Amino acid sequence: MSRWSRRQWMTAVGAGAVAASTEVDVSGQFGEQRAEATKGLLPLVEYEPKSMLTVPESKIEKSRFPVIDIHTHLSWSPGFSDQAPGGGKMSPTATVDEILQVMDRRNLKMLVNLTGGSGTCLDQALDYFHKPHSDRFLVFTEPSWWNIKQSNYPQWQADELGKARQKGARGLKVLKTLGLYLRENVTTGDLIKVDDKRFDPMWEAAGANKMPVLIHVSDPEAFFLPIDRFNERYEELHAHPDWSFHGNFPSNKEVHEARNRVVERHPKTQFILAHVGDSENLGWVSEWLDKYPNMNVEFGARIGELGRQPRTSHKFFEKYQDRILFGTDAVPHGDEYPQQVYGDALYQIYYRFLETEDEYFDYSPARVPPQGRWRIYGVGLPETILRKIYHDNAARLLGL
Numbered sequence: 001m002s003r004w005s006r007r008q009w010m011t012a013v014g015a016g017a018v019a020a021s022t023e024v025d026v027s028g029q030f031g032e033q034r035a036e037a038t039k040g041l042l043p044l045v046e047y048e049p050k051s052m053l054t055v056p057e058s059k060i061e062k063s064r065f066p067v068i069d070i071h072t073h074l075s076w077s078p079g080f081s082d083q084a085p086g087g088g089k090m091s092p093t094a095t096v097d098e099i100l101q102v103m104d105r106r107n108l109k110m111l112v113n114l115t116g117g118s119g120t121c122l123d124q125a126l127d128y129f130h131k132p133h134s135d136r137f138l139v140f141t142e143p144s145w146w147n148i149k150q151s152n153y154p155q156w157q158a159d160e161l162g163k164a165r166q167k168g169a170r171g172l173k174v175l176k177t178l179g180l181y182l183r184e185n186v187t188t189g190d191l192i193k194v195d196d197k198r199f200d201p202m203w204e205a206a207g208a209n210k211m212p213v214l215i216h217v218s219d220p221e222a223f224f225l226p227i228d229r230f231n232e233r234y235e236e237l238h239a240h241p242d243w244s245f246h247g248n249f250p251s252n253k254e255v256h257e258a259r260n261r262v263v264e265r266h267p268k269t270q271f272i273l274a275h276v277g278d279s280e281n282l283g284w285v286s287e288w289l290d291k292y293p294n295m296n297v298e299f300g301a302r303i304g305e306l307g308r309q310p311r312t313s314h315k316f317f318e319k320y321q322d323r324i325l326f327g328t329d330a331v332p333h334g335d336e337y338p339q340q341v342y343g344d345a346l347y348q349i350y351y352r353f354l355e356t357e358d359e360y361f362d363y364s365p366a367r368v369p370p371q372g373r374w375r376i377y378g379v380g381l382p383e384t385i386l387r388k389i390y391h392d393n394a395a396r397l398l399g400l
């Protein structure tokens with residue numbers, strides 16, 4: 001209590017509760033009460049509480065088993081609306097050498113660079129990462145959305161996938177572009193649904209070419225709600241207002257259900273849902289996993305969700321131990337998203353979450369928890385499960 005007396009704190013908390021419970025505007029009697037109560041209150045952005053718990057703090061330098069990280073972004077290709085027939089130019093997010101140093105220090109056997117793009121961009125990504133280090137880097141290809149208007153698009157896209165596999169691409173990555181942004185005229189017109197039949201040949205070709213589909217649809221549920229004081233991701237959405245899907249977008253439920261229909265229609269294709277599908281509702285994800293044997297999940301950028309429900313998560317890891325893959329969504333130099341910055345600290349947090357029963361620690365190497373103001377608990381998985389999640393499940397789906 002340095003700058004504040006105990007009485008000031010109590011007053012602020014008490015009066016704040018009255019104002020919130022009565023749901024009034026900052027006008028009238030309660031408004032005045034709140035204005036008085038919040039006078040001189042520390043702005044949220046400056047609040048950085050340090051935990052006073054004295055509990056074990058494990059530092060894990062290397063994972064218990066070699067890791068395949070199924071979800072990284074080591075390069076970007078031009079965006080879906082850039083009209084780049086043929087693929088455009090690949091931009092690596094770091095040098096291979098820089099990436100390998102972290103891999104060696106943290107027991108990372110292999111990284112899967114999902115955003116390999118297509119056409120010439122894919123060629124460049126394969127040449128840069130995969131060909132010189134085929135045992136350390138795999139590259140996925142992406143659909144060429146800008147060609148959607150071509151009358152032969154469905155079969156053309158399926159054939160492109162086969163060609164990409166021939167060149168060395170090992171899977172297909174689908175960004176949330178599909179379902180939330182892609183429209184009939186690419187950027188204008190009606191939104192194209194995730195289960196649009198035009199993509200059926202592509203999903204089939206992925207299965208035929210033994211290319212798992214890592215698909216990201218929707219986002220945290222709070223992204224579909226107003227950015228207001230009740231939103232648990234208020235600061236994250238305030239920092240990235242373009243991440244909000246509140247208003248003119250389909251609902252979280254609609255998008256997930258459309259994706260499930262795709263998974264159901266293509267039983268010979270292996271799907272890996274990015275970000276656990278819906279990491280806030282593991283009961284719902286469990287229903288899907290029980291229903292669709294060709295569905296798998298990875299947990300990139302979602303240990304913040306799994307780690308704040310450690311008992312539910314532990315049961316989930318136990319039950320679906322053959323269908324959960326290790327992913328981080330790591331982006332070298334992705335400084336705007338501290339929970340995803342590729343580096344030593346990121347992997348140590350993931351290993352701590354999976355391997356220990358440590359309590360109440362940060363899910364991200366950041367000054368303030370960037371996705372929401374909470375901390376996480378380790379799930380302390382046994383070796384048999386760790387081995388599958390770190391390595392074996394990915395190796396099986398990738399045909400290694």
Ligand SMILES: [Zn+2]
Nearest residue numbers: 071073300329
């Ligand atoms: Zn990602």
